[in-house]
Amino acid sequence: MRIVMIGTGYVGLVSGACFADFGHTVTCVDKDQSKIDALLNGEIPIFEPGLDELVANNVAAGRLSFTLDIAEVLPEADAVFIAVGTPTRRGDGHADLSYVYAAAEEMAPLLRDGAVVVDKSTVPVGTGDEVEKIIAKTAPDLKFSVASNPEFLREGAAIDDFAKPDRIVVGVNDDHAKEVMEAIYRPLTSNGALLIVMNRRAAELTKYAANAFLATKISFINEMADLCEKVGADVRDVAHGIGTDSRIGSRFLMPGPGYGGSCFPKDTLALLKTAEQFDAQQAIVEAVVKSNDDxxxxxxxxxxxxxxxxxxxxxxxxxxxxxxxxxxxxxxxxxxxxxxxxxxxxxxxxxxxxxxxxxxxxxxxxxxxxxxxxxxxxxxxxxxxxxxxxxxxxxxxxxxxxxxxxxxxxxxxxxxxxxxxxxxxxxxxxxxxxxxx
Structure with missing residues (x-):
């Protein structure tokens, strides 16, 4: 498959390199001249164990390339992944989708019939609908699909997570998108990886729900740690005692100074804003955000x-x-x-x-x-x-x-x-x- 990855940040670069390693032909596009120049010179702009070697190997094999010129590569793409940032919007807590929508608008006149546009960025429910509208408005005669394919990569273990996923979540609203996404991930599913196909909105929400649940486990054990200090217990014993219960599991039960990073803080806030928009209170997630801030x-x-x-x-x-x-x-x-x-x-x-x-x-x-x-x-x-x-x-x-x-x-x-x-x-x-x- 011919894949274009828009964005060479953490998600875009890791995903693009891994797709290339599967045998697909991948071009990563970015507007940042310094990033593209660095990548063309073999320099990796982020630190992720093993990524430099993976990129170098696939560039040498001719499967992975980098460019500033989206018009040069997009017309031949079978699938275009949007992997741009969705930071918390300053002032109101919503996810900033301006980069996603700008990418959709720019690609619209360049797409070929049958192309599948894939939201890889973490986006709120309904973003795929809006991307579809933006493209259809600019190119009303184009036959295309929009899919959601959220990432579940742990920083520091991203390559292994991509190659050996717990599951691959794909959200589609038509059979063509489903067939293309199945073809893209066939190198993994043929080795037993679980591909879960659902509608697009469910896939968008799954990403936020997963991160909110993991953030909840972290905040829960941190609060248990505070109680342990007061009563003379060891939180490691408590974590082991509950983590061996198969209904709970031992992961994310390590107490510490609170969660951070590119996902949990912004995604819990974005989920709360989505819930507010649809009048569906998320009292647990609200408490988690406050607990972690405290x-x-x-x-x-x-x-x-x-x-x-x-x-x-x-x-x-x-x-x-x-x-x-x-x-x-x-x-x-x-x-x-x-x-x-x-x-x-x-x-x-x-x-x-x-x-x-x-x-x-x-x-x-x-x-x-x-x-x-x-x-x-x-x-x-x-x-x-x-x-x-x-x-x-x-x-x-x-x-x-x-x-x-x-x-x-x-x-x-x-x-x-x-x-x-x-x-x-x-x-x-x-x-x-x-x-x-």
Missing amino acids: RKAAMGGKVIDALSGDAAGKTVAVLGLTFKADTDDMRDSPSIDIVRALTAAGATVRAYDPEGMEQAQKIDGLGADAITYCEDAYSAMEGADGLVIITEWKPFRALDLAKVKDLMAAPVMVDLRNLYSRKDVEANGFTYVAVGR
């Missing part, structure tokens, strides 16, 4: 409490800035609230993250004028009165605790990811503060 706001206070309640004039080493490990994504990361709280309380922050420091410096309150960025974890700890682990990067899981103690002015560790054993840390002379323990 969680992230409280984490700075947790660190300050560990510093005897006063951070003024103290130095805090921060390990991990990205919202999770194995990504450079800083969007809505809990570290933003924590660092801002610490600096507002008068602390000096020395931070290290394996991949996220360049992105972090673009964020208000996390610039190089506000905090010090260090070359490795140990240099961040030099002279520190406290150490806080925010992100669960592998290099932070086996620190030389004796060396850490020697480097720090005061041996205080706040482990917001429960990476360490209290016994081991305290045996090295530390004050140890964890989550839900």
